[in-house]
Amino acid sequence: xxxxxxxxxxxxxxxxxxxxxxxxxxxxxxxxxxxxxxxxxxxxxxxxxxxxxxxxxxxxxxxxxxxxxxxxxxxxxxxxxxxxxxxxxxxxxxxxxxxxxxxxxxxxxxxxxxxxxxxxxxxxxxxxxxxxxxxxxxxxxxxxxxxxxxxxxxxxxxxxxxxxxxxxxxxxxxxxxxxxxxxxxxxxxxxxxxxxxxxxxxxxxxxxxxxxxxxxxxxxxxxxxxxxxxxxxxxxxxxxxxxxxxxxx
Numbered sequence: 721x722x723x724x725x726x727x728x729x730x731x732x733x734x735x736x737x738x739x740x741x742x743x744x745x746x747x748x749x750x751x752x753x754x755x756x757x758x759x760x761x762x763x764x765x766x767x768x769x770x771x772x773x774x775x776x777x778x779x780x781x782x783x784x785x786x787x788x789x790x791x792x793x794x795x796x797x798x799x800x801x802x803x804x805x806x807x808x809x810x811x812x813x814x815x816x817x818x819x820x821x822x823x824x825x826x827x828x829x830x831x832x833x834x835x836x837x838x839x840x841x842x843x844x845x846x847x848x849x850x851x852x853x854x855x856x857x858x859x860x861x862x863x864x865x866x867x868x869x870x871x872x873x874x875x876x877x878x879x880x881x882x883x884x885x886x887x888x889x890x891x892x893x894x895x896x897x898x899x900x901x902x903x904x905x906x907x908x909x910x911x912x913x914x915x916x917x918x919x920x921x922x923x924x925x926x927x928x929x930x931x932x933x934x935x936x937x938x939x940x941x942x943x944x945x946x947x948x949x950x951x952x953x954x955x956x957x958x959x960x961x962x963x964x965x966x967x968x969x
Contacts, residue, residue, distance in 0.1 A: 725836070726862055729757050730765040734774060737787045745784025748777070768865055805851040805885050835930060835958045837862060843871040843899075843924035845950070847941050849916070849933030850878060850885075855958060856932055857886045860893035871899035871924050877916040877937065880908040918944040925949065931957040 732755050740746055746754070752762035766785060769775035774791035778784055806817045820826065837859045844863075848856040853876055863872060874894045878884040884904070894902040903921065905912045918941070927950055931938050938957050945955055 747784045803854040835956045843927045845873045845927045845929045847875045847931040849937040852933030853886050857889050864893045864896045869898050872897050874902040877905040880906050923948040929955045
């Protein structure tokens with residue numbers, strides 16, 4: 721999935737400050753103009769970067785933005801991360817798990833994909849299975865960082881609690897949201913045993929859905945969501961690998 725707009729703006733501000741003359745402080749408005757983004761979006765990103773101790777915002781005449789000592793030592797790895805789940809017959813995942821220890825440098829492509837979390841006031845339903853929780857967790861991170869007040873329903877299915885990648889992160893982030901709720905299904909284990917079923921789940925009216933997981937799983941979940949009243953146009957999905965399925969309208 722693509723970076724959210726909030727994360728993209730935040731990273732670009734940090735990179736701009738990293739190459740700026742330390743004696744020529746940029747204001748938030750100048751940074752917004754240089755990056756061609758709305759001032760309100762840049763201000764929100766600066767506020768969060770200040771909370772994280774990455775950027776110092778000096779007020780008053782002659783004030784502006786500059787990276788803190790921690791910000792100058794920060795690496796992109798501290799702001800972005802990838803998740804690789806080892807698959808039994810997966811050539812790349814097996815290689816990474818066997819050889820990529822702490823301190824190993826990897827060359828990665830820029831983030832890309834078809835789905836990015838949009839703003840708005842509609843309730844959100846985030847649906848995933850297996851390693852499809854990776855982009856869903858990134859969305860939760862963004863929602864938690866911005867204190868999004870909307871109802872956010874997190875639905876995830878996995879083989880077992882032990883196999884559930886990023887489980888602690890998903891629990892922490894969903895619980896941090898004012899309107900957050902999470903339901904996990906496990907083929908082996910609790911709290912809900914078996915495959916995901918939405919029959920007894922209260923899907924909020926007017927919800928926008930984001931899904932990621934195996935194609936058969938998403939096809940089944942999409943059908944249940946539509947039956948629950950979600951408009952097909954409001955169901956967005958991402959496939960890890962070639963997209964061999966386009967949901968029918």
